[in-house]
Amino acid sequence: MLPWTVLDTADLPDGSGTLRLKQRGGEFSIMLGSNELMNSRLSGSEEALARLTCARLGQRPRPALLIGGLGMGFTLRAALAALPGEATVEVAELIPAVAAWARGPMAPVFSGCLDDPRVRLRLGDVGAVIAAGTARYDGILLDVDNGPEGLTVAANDRLYGPAGLGAARTALRPGGVLAVWSSGPDRGFTRRLRDAGFAAEETTVRARSGGRGARHVIWLATR
Template structure:
């Protein structure tokens, strides 16, 4: 068995915890202290987040898409593969080191996505980006933390509470979609989406093709 190699540690802004980048052969893991947040072998549900969202905006000639959280880049790569050449994609990542890792040891996972002319990278809290302008986005994709039941930052609760969902709805154009990834189902969150004025679809997906853990994606359309 190849042992894990600790490549780097990065503090989470405003929080006591830190992220660790680990490598074992060609496999990468990003961990919160000792809890694994993501693994390069398990990209299926992150890719599904992008693919399902792109399907919802296929009728838009030049869609504007916001991705909250870069992670290992799987959502961004899948979105670029699905979206037209006229699309514009903004990625908001609050931990600068994650982007450094993407351009360094994880460059093979990133591919050419960060250099794509459609992409803008913001080293910023997606909460702040969402609240900058009303009716700015055709799709907002949130792959932040562990989903509504967060682990990494207490401040991430601001994305998923009633006020946060109201801000996301206001930031969407009419007919836009808020897509949220989660490691676990959350009935209370489903109810909050409906109460915030969204038409909600909850989809179960696998972390690795037809195998792996079951994750959840909410597609919440602005009515």
């Protein structure tokens, strides 16, 4: 078996840890300590995040989506495949190195999706982008961490608390969808979504395409 090679590292903005980009043959992995945050072979649940959201939105004219977290581009590519040509997709990525990896060593994984004319990549905090918008988005897709508890960046917790959920609801158009990815269930988060005025449901999806791999969770919360 080929050994892993560390290609690059990036400190988290709050100084709480360091991301490592690793490669083994054609496989890529992004690690935080001993936790694997992303792997280029495990795209199923991130793709489902986009597919389920776009299906819930239906045939809206000029749909506008905000994706929190660039990752390895799985959610972005799936959204672009499901959206019409007049759609717009903003992607907010907090860590500049992740965006650099997308155009550098991981360019084959991204397959040019960042060059799609519908896409705008914004370097910065997705929470600030959400707070600046009123009825701006049809869908807000959050995959900025391992779930609502903010494993990677502690400040992500504020996205999932009452104030953050209220800001997301304000930023959505009527009938818009807030979709949140998580590595596991969180009953308290379902309750928080409903308390914030969303019609929320929790669905389980597989990490790998084709219904295989670990079970992950996606919340679909409709304004």
